[in-house]
Amino acid sequence: MSELPAGAIYDRGYRHYDGPREGRSRRITAILVAGVRRALGLKRNWKTKVVPFGLIVAAFGPVLAFIGIRLLVGDAAGEFLGYADYFSIVAVVLLLFAATAAPELLCPDRRQHVLALVFTRPVTRPDYLAAKLGALLLLMGLVALLPLVILYLGNALTAPSAATYLREHLGDLGRILFAGTVLTIFYAAVSLAVASLAERRSLATAGLIGSFVASSALANILFFTAPPTLPLRRWLTFVSLQGLAGRFVEWVFGEPFDDGSLAQQAGFSGSAYLAALVVLTVAAMGLLAWRIARLQP
Amino acid sequence: MPVAEARSLSKRYGSVLALRGVDVAVQSGCTGLVGSNGAGKSTLIKLLLGLLRPDEGSASVLGHDVAADPLAVRQAVGYLPEGPCLPGDVTAADFVAFMAQLGGLPPRQARERASEICYQVGLEEERYRAVGGFSTGMQQRVKLAAALVHDPSMLLLDEPTDGMDPQGREDMLELIKRIRAELSVDVLVSTHLLGDVERVCDHVIMVHAGQVLLQGSIVEAAGTASPGFGVQLGDNGHAVRDALAGAGLEVRQAGDELHVQGRDDAADLIRDLAAGKGWPLRRLVPKAPSLEETFLRLQATAAAEQPPPAPAPTPAGRAS
Numbered sequence: 001m002s003e004l005p006a007g008a009i010y011d012r013g014y015r016h017y018d019g020p021r022e023g024r025s026r027r028i029t030a031i032l033v034a035g036v037r038r039a040l041g042l043k044r045n046w047k048t049k050v051v052p053f054g055l056i057v058a059a060f061g062p063v064l065a066f067i068g069i070r071l072l073v074g075d076a077a078g079e080f081l082g083y084a085d086y087f088s089i090v091a092v093v094l095l096l097f098a099a100t101a102a103p104e105l106l107c108p109d110r111r112q113h114v115l116a117l118v119f120t121r122p123v124t125r126p127d128y129l130a131a132k133l134g135a136l137l138l139l140m141g142l143v144a145l146l147p148l149v150i151l152y153l154g155n156a157l158t159a160p161s162a163a164t165y166l167r168e169h170l171g172d173l174g175r176i177l178f179a180g181t182v183l184t185i186f187y188a189a190v191s192l193a194v195a196s197l198a199e200r201r202s203l204a205t206a207g208l209i210g211s212f213v214a215s216s217a218l219a220n221i222l223f224f225t226a227p228p229t230l231p232l233r234r235w236l237t238f239v240s241l242q243g244l245a246g247r248f249v250e251w252v253f254g255e256p257f258d259d260g261s262l263a264q265q266a267g268f269s270g271s272a273y274l275a276a277l278v279v280l281t282v283a284a285m286g287l288l289a290w291r292i293a294r295l296q297p
Numbered sequence: 298m299p300v301a302e303a304r305s306l307s308k309r310y311g312s313v314l315a316l317r318g319v320d321v322a323v324q325s326g327c328t329g330l331v332g333s334n335g336a337g338k339s340t341l342i343k344l345l346l347g348l349l350r351p352d353e354g355s356a357s358v359l360g361h362d363v364a365a366d367p368l369a370v371r372q373a374v375g376y377l378p379e380g381p382c383l384p385g386d387v388t389a390a391d392f393v394a395f396m397a398q399l400g401g402l403p404p405r406q407a408r409e410r411a412s413e414i415c416y417q418v419g420l421e422e423e424r425y426r427a428v429g430g431f432s433t434g435m436q437q438r439v440k441l442a443a444a445l446v447h448d449p450s451m452l453l454l455d456e457p458t459d460g461m462d463p464q465g466r467e468d469m470l471e472l473i474k475r476i477r478a479e480l481s482v483d484v485l486v487s488t489h490l491l492g493d494v495e496r497v498c499d500h501v502i503m504v505h506a507g508q509v510l511l512q513g514s515i516v517e518a519a520g521t522a523s524p525g526f527g528v529q530l531g532d533n534g535h536a537v538r539d540a541l542a543g544a545g546l547e548v549r550q551a552g553d554e555l556h557v558q559g560r561d562d563a564a565d566l567i568r569d570l571a572a573g574k575g576w577p578l579r580r581l582v583p584k585a586p587s588l589e590e591t592f593l594r595l596q597a598t599a600a601a602e603q604p605p606p607a608p609a610p611t612p613a614g615r616a617s
Contacts, residue, residue, distance in 0.1 A: 014417055014445075014475070014476060014479040014480045015413070016448050016480065017402070017406075017410055017447070017448035019402065019403075019406045019410075020402075020403055020406065021400075021401040021402065022401050022402070022403055023401065026398060026401055026402075026403065027398065027399050027401065029398075030395060030398035030399055030404075031399075034395055043387070043388070043391060044386050044387075045386070048386075108384060109384075112381070112382070112383065112384050112385060113378075113380065113381060113382040114382060114383070114384050116378040116380075116382040117376070117378065117382050117383075117396060117440075117443055118399065119348065120346055120348065120371055120374075120376040120378070121371055121372075121396065121399035121400055121447070122368035122369075122371045122372045122399075122400075122401075123399055124368070296348075297348050297378075
């Protein structure tokens with residue numbers, strides 16, 4: 001009986017690629033997807049997943065737990081936090097998420113000189129910027145918007161009449177989307193701008209968290225220790241970066257500023273805080289674009 | 298017809314003139330770009346890729362004007378940069394697939410092509426390991442795979458054997474030869490190792506202190522140095538070297554012997570000198586013309602004509 005070969009091995013050698021080719025959108029998408037994976041620690045060791053997924057759990061967990069309990073025990077579960085209150089929790093998660101994800105998106109490319117390869121493909125600086133910004137907006141949007149939307153839907157589903165709740169609280173959904181979108185863009189732009197200034201992730205993270213915490217402390221200390229007659233004293237309220245986000249959300253949801261707080265004493269309307277957020281976002285985008293344009297492979 | 302051309306190309310970093318009005322024509326095939334560290338090789342490659350803007354002059358690659366259409370150049374060219382440039386915590390397969398997508402390949406085709414190219418450059422099961430754990434040789438293979446994966450028409454390889462052990466260097470040179478032979482991709486290899494150029498290239502461009510010393514085929518370049526001799530005459534000391542130079546010969550110390558060339562009757566002159574001075578002639582062996590001889594001679598001539606400027610820095614400029 002003759003033995004038949006089980007298989008054959010072919011050395012096909014190098015071959016040209018004659019398949020489909022896509023354009024600029026593919027290149028941007030590739031960088032965006034790689035950025036999302038990197039920021040979430042996907043396809044990397046488990047330690048890199050702890051912080052991003054921990055923060056996602058922190059944003060979604062309370063909402064999902066409340067809805068679950070409400071579905072099980074009904075109104076006995078009592079009232080959950082209002083949308084504005086929950087946004088104040090989300091804002092902290094957003095800051096921490098931005099402070100870890102933005103450096104992850106920008107710093108390793110420079111520190112490991114990966115740009116020497118990326119920019120030798122037909123990738124422009126605006127493509128690179130758009131992809132990195134898109135990746136962070138996607139992730140931050142997930143944290144800023146989705147928990148609140150789920151809370152809104154959960155409230156509707158557990159209300160005596162879902163249709164009535166949706167009809168009567170349609171404005172809340174609009175406010176959630178508006179506030180979430182503004183905060184997402186603000187935190188993404190500022191965190192990427194800060195990350196573009198440092199090659200080390202740890203420095204960028206510390207710099208961002210530090211600037212938010214320190215600015216709030218500074219604003220309050222200066223305001224409450226300065227003599228009331230000091231010119232421009234009330235403008236110190238705009239020094240507090242985290243305070244800007246909080247006051248904006250309170251204004252969007254029609255909540256009054258806390259009695260005796262810096263914002264209440266400063267006397268600016270909520271729209272002033274929105275304007276400040278817009279100015280800061282535009283400035284951060286300008287800085288980011290300038291830094292990206294200066295990147296050398 | 299040249300596949301890449303530079304016309305009166307100049308580039309300055311601050312006070313250092315890295316390239317001075319360079320005219321280069323890279324012919325189809327494999328071309329070696331040789332020169333000492335700081336000669337301007339990497340600067341020339343980056344100018345050809347459109348990564349740097351020249352202060353003067355122009356360049357074209359594969360028919361594309363670099364200044365007018367740099368993206369078309371980068372689509373058609375694969376580049377292997379000098380030095381580390383790989384993300385440490387990504388697998389080779391993932392990174393090469395990412396680079397394929399930057400070259401326009403859809404995700405599925407990018408993964409398949411990355412896998413194929415990794416295999417071809419000798420990354421088999423290792424391609425599923427994080428690049429950070431790779432040896433220098435393996436990292437060079439990943440860089441080569443990344444340069445090849447989008448199927449470029451031309452490869453620009455900047456010091457591809459840099460930091461590799463002898464076996465790794467041998468493997469890389471074989472890979473370059475295979476790529477040239479099987480894909481007919483035009484290759485420009487920048488290196489300071491003339492032996493590498495002699496091994497794999499058809500043409501050579503020699504640069505020194507931002508100027509082109511010579512460009513042409515390897516055979517022509519090696520032939521520009523007249524045949525010479527390896528000599529051990531007396532103590533090979535100053536008196537011997539002065540006497541040889543006085544007889545109209547070019548003399549260069551190479552290890553424990555002198556390399557002597559410059560006249561067709563050099564052997565007779567050396568013999569007569571030994572007899573006349575009473576110096577023992579221990580060694581007189583003919584040496585075939587080589588690129589190294591040519592390069593060293595041209596470099597010495599250029600250095601004598603003009604003191605070399607300070608070495609050109611790597612264009613750092615990284616935003617930090």
